[in-house]
Amino acid sequence: MQGTSAVQVIASRLARRTFVSFGALAVAVFAASLPAFSQQAYPSRPIRMIVPFPPGGGFDTVARPFAEKLGSILKQSIVVDNRAGAGGNIGTAEAARAAHDGYTILFANEILGTNPNMYKSPGFDPIKDFIPIAMVATTPLVLATYPNLPAKNLAELVALSAKDPITYGTPGIGTSPHLFGELLNLKTPLKLRHIPYRGTGPAITDAMGGQTNAVLTTASSLTQHIASGKLRGIAILSEKRSPLLPDLPTLEEAGIKGYTHDVWYALMVPAGTPRDVVLQLRDAAMSALRSPDLADRLRKAGVEPSIGDDNVVARRIRDDLLRWGSVVGEANIPRD
Numbered sequence: 001m002q003g004t005s006a007v008q009v010i011a012s013r014l015a016r017r018t019f020v021s022f023g024a025l026a027v028a029v030f031a032a033s034l035p036a037f038s039q040q041a042y043p044s045r046p047i048r049m050i051v052p053f054p055p056g057g058g059f060d061t062v063a064r065p066f067a068e069k070l071g072s073i074l075k076q077s078i079v080v081d082n083r084a085g086a087g088g089n090i091g092t093a094e095a096a097r098a099a100h101d102g103y104t105i106l107f108a109n110e111i112l113g114t115n116p117n118m119y120k121s122p123g124f125d126p127i128k129d130f131i132p133i134a135m136v137a138t139t140p141l142v143l144a145t146y147p148n149l150p151a152k153n154l155a156e157l158v159a160l161s162a163k164d165p166i167t168y169g170t171p172g173i174g175t176s177p178h179l180f181g182e183l184l185n186l187k188t189p190l191k192l193r194h195i196p197y198r199g200t201g202p203a204i205t206d207a208m209g210g211q212t213n214a215v216l217t218t219a220s221s222l223t224q225h226i227a228s229g230k231l232r233g234i235a236i237l238s239e240k241r242s243p244l245l246p247d248l249p250t251l252e253e254a255g256i257k258g259y260t261h262d263v264w265y266a267l268m269v270p271a272g273t274p275r276d277v278v279l280q281l282r283d284a285a286m287s288a289l290r291s292p293d294l295a296d297r298l299r300k301a302g303v304e305p306s307i308g309d310d311n312v313v314a315r316r317i318r319d320d321l322l323r324w325g326s327v328v329g330e331a332n333i334p335r336d
Contacts, residue, residue, distance in 0.1 A: 042102055042277050043076040050098075051107045052091025054084040058200065058221055061301040062137050062265050063107040069288040070267075074280075080107075086123075087174055089115055093123030096130065100272035102281065106130065108268045110176050113320020117328045118174035119336050126317050131278055133267040134285035135308030135316070137298055140238035140262040141177055142222045142248070143168070144231040145214040146207055154190075154235050154254035157214075161191040168214040169195045169203030174333075177216040179324050180237065180261045182331045188256050207231060218263050219244055220302025237261050244302055264306070266313045282310065 049067050053059040064080055071078040083091030088111040098104035112126035124130075145166075151157040157166060165185075170177035173196045185192045195212050197203040200221050207215035208230045215222070219236060223244045226233040235254040236242055238261075251259055267285055269278060286307060288294055295305045306312075328335070 042280060043074055045103065046077045046079050047071070047074070047102070048104050049078050049080050049107050050091050050095045050104065051080055051082045052084065052088040052095075052111070053082065055082045058218060058302075059107075059109065059265075061220070062298065062303055065294060065297045065301070066107070066136055066265075066267075066288060069291055069294045070284055073284045073287050078105075087111060087115060087118070087172065089119060089122045089124070095268070096124040096270060098270050100270040100274075102269065102273055102277035104270065105133070105281070106268040106270075107136075107265065109265050110263055110316075110320055112268075112317050114174055114176055114179060114324050116321060117325045117335075118333070126321070129271050130268040131271055131273055132310040132313035132317075133269060133278065133281050134289065134310065135306045135312045136265045136267055136285070136289065137303040138262040138264045138306050139218045139220045139303040140236050140242060140260075141180060141216060142219045142226075142236050142245070143214060143216050143234045143251075144207065144222050144226055145234055146210045146212070147229060147232045148210065149213055149232070151234075152232070154249075154251070154256065157234055158189050158255075162189075165191040165193040166214055167193050167195050167212045168216050169197050169207055169212045170216055171200045171203060172196050172198060174336075176261060176263060176324075177218075179327050179333075180259075181216050182333065183327050184256070184259065186327070186330055188259070190256065204231070218302070223302055243299075264316060265303070266308075266316075268313075 049063065051059055051063045067078040067080050083094055092106065092108065092111065095104060095106035115122045116126060145151065151160045160166065168181050170181065172178065178194055178196065181192050181194055184190050200217050203215050203217060204221065204225060206212045208225065219242055222231060225231040226245060233245060233248040235251040236245060236248045237251050241248065241250060269281065289305050289307045298305050
């Protein structure tokens with residue numbers, strides 16, 4: 001380089017190197033910041049809530065008001081997707097296989113504790129495949145009879161069953177009403193014979209018509225029929241009386257101690273869902289359940305809001321798995 005000193009050459013080279021280094025640093029910083037800018041806050045699109053039972057039933061009367069309230073808190077629509085079949089196994093298994101990104105959630109119930117005991121391959125593992133979010137609501141079981149049955153209370157029903165077992169209808173084989181009836185049959189003086197139906201409605205209809213002696217199902221399904229006199233309430237299977245049926249004694253008050261059961265509903269997500277999404281859903285669910293307007297809607301549907309966290313749900317699933325597994329084994333109920 002004629003006319004250029006060695007100092008000028010070195011300075012020029014240093015300037016070029018500094019420029020290149022600064023440029024490379026700028027590109028690196030920009031690239032590192034891209035995920036932060038491109039990653040949208042959850043939830044950025046509608047959430048699908050799988051309900052593993054048909055639309056229009058008792059399950060929907062809990063799931064849809066809750067989904068509406070949860071969506072308003074998350075500021076995103078929640079689409080209820082009824083995926084019925086196989087006693088709830090189809091929808092639950094689909095939720096277990098869904099992408100664990102928070103955009104598919106499961107509105108579950110106690111089939112997580114019953115079905116693994118009733119099916120050899122239900123398609124899901126209630127412990128490994130899901131993360132509990134919140135306990136949403138509970139409703140107790142009620143035992144009601146055909147009003148012309150010559151037994152006006154539990155003591156008279158027990159005496160009548162000693163002569164011939166009382167036929168009781170339930171929503172189906174393996175449901176908690178079925179298994180709780182078997183538990184009473186095994187452990188108490190009340191002798192029962194199970195009559196399974198495909199849903200609660202037909203079981204109630206046949207009990208009102210006298211085709212069966214009794215029906216065992218949720219309080220929310222039976223309240224209006226007991227109030228109208230189409231069925232006779234015998235006992236509610238909760239620890240205390242229900243505001244829905246304040247005159248109906250508990251099973252313990254009626255003379256059989258130590259046995260209670262309520263149907264529960266909970267929110268779950270597939271295992272592997274990011275912890276920040278889990279915590280956001282949990283906070284939103286807790287806020288929804290503390291809302292007076294949601295509580296009022298749920299109580300009108302015959303269920304009691306239950307502000308329970310993930311530990312409550314996990315404990316209930318474990319307890320139900322053990323309880324119903326014991327009943328299924330002792331009663332020799334065949335598994336599908």
